[in-house]
Amino acid sequence: MKEILELLQTDARLTPGQIAVLLDRDEEEVACKIKEMEENKIILGYFTLINWDKVGEEMVSAIIEVKLSPQREVGFDSVAERIYRFPEVGSVRLMSGAYDLAVMINGRTMKEVAHFVSHKLATIENVISTCTHFVLKTYKYHGTILEDNESDRRLVVTP
């Protein structure tokens, strides 16, 4: 199971047939396992990694440190939910250390992000403070180096 996941994590386009060859398993068995993991929400989706900078699309991302006051019974969970339901929010994580939630947000312009933070995020009850860091450049994302100049430099034939 772990091996199937590792393969899919690096290339979601692999078919059960191809995975079966790579792992020396039965194709049907692999297909069943994948289906089972999809049903159990172990596999949540299949994505394409895109370097949007190259598309020429204007995009701004920011990481926002959010401090909260926890609520009785639910802790941070209900505030977290109020935040992650916004479609512009890319990820929400509860952190140890100086702040509580790390919120990743994507917008078209800086103004749009600023508007979200000041009007939506900061006004949520139990949010004590926010600190917004705009992303200037992404070098590596999801384990992938965006502009990797390391190519195969080996000689074509060697003993």
Next chain:
Amino acid sequence: MTATVNWQDRINPVVRDIPPSGIRRFFDLATEMKGVVSLGVGEPDFVTPWHIREACVYSLEKGYTMYTSNNGLLELREAIARDLAETYRVVYNPGNEILITVGVSEGLDLALRTLLSPGDEVLIPEPSYVSYAPCITLAGGRPVYLKTSVDNGFQVTAEMVEKAVTPATKVLLLCYPNNPTGATISRKNLLEIAEVAIARDLVVISDEIYEKLTYIGEHTCVPSLPGMRDRTILLNGFSKSHAMTGWRVGYAAGNPDFIAAMRKIHQYTMLCAPITAQMAALEALKNGKSQMKKMVEQYSRRRRLVLHAFREMGLPCFEPGGAFYAFPEIRQTGLSSEEFAEQLLKEVKVAVVPGSAFGQQGEGHIRCSYAASIDDLNEAFKRMKLFLKRRMGRGIVLKGSFVKTGPVPEGKLQSL
């Protein structure tokens, strides 16, 4: 006017008469072409893991740019001794039983030169790595071939050794997992060979450079066998296991008197292995296990992909248990391995190495390295399939003129 010097007369006849490597011609051919997908490379497609490269940069920043002792860095020898003890329970004293060399290539040359007197015979498996026979000849010895084939899984057997031994036989050279066949050798076979080696008082040089790349069963380290530690010179390095071919660092381990004799040649010809490479090797041994495992896992998956592809193509292929080579048979195409490799390169731009480059026993095979990305492998197999389809197509027309075949669809005609 000055007379021109005829260098052919001045070159040592031993050197002059060594035939050029069969790989060289393919290298020249393939390098001139564009868009070649290569399965002809005998080294990992991974770049050395970053933590090793980073440690090397740090060592340079710290000013580690000097000679090391002839033996190599003590810390590295200690790490090697630990690795061998933990993995195979073979204990070497890092003080006087391990010598750091410039790759296994230097280790092999040193061992042969230290051992051989003119006329001494060295038993080597065939097919085998291209350097063995020339290095033996250069050291004054005579290579004697143990002919292995697909029928016995390309394994040397005790019987073969026994048959080949003459009063002049001094050394048995083993290399498992094997380049070019990818064969591994069973412990049972090795135990029987060890008995013959002891009975016939042979020294064994064991080149175990592909040892970490073993996919079926467990690797048996030759000196770990009963009675073999003292008569074996173990050669190994970091090139294949840690993707460090260009660093040129390896080691020899064995009897302290023998290592001291090897060191004599080493100190006068090489002085020491580059310190930067030794620092990198140390980092590889200390912290490289998890990255190495990941690479081995990838090779293992590709190995299955390759076997599957050859099965689909209809090329019989022995299942390789180690290294990163497959050695399929191409006899049924009616081509020699050299013709096959050359036509494959010219027609569909896939580079492989003809089996004959590894000795007569390699004829009828090609060596395909699966140290290539899955995308490259798939592309290469797609092209090979097309190439084979054309070959087999022609074969039917030529040989089977009495065989009635149905009408060939139009699209297929073009590709034939």
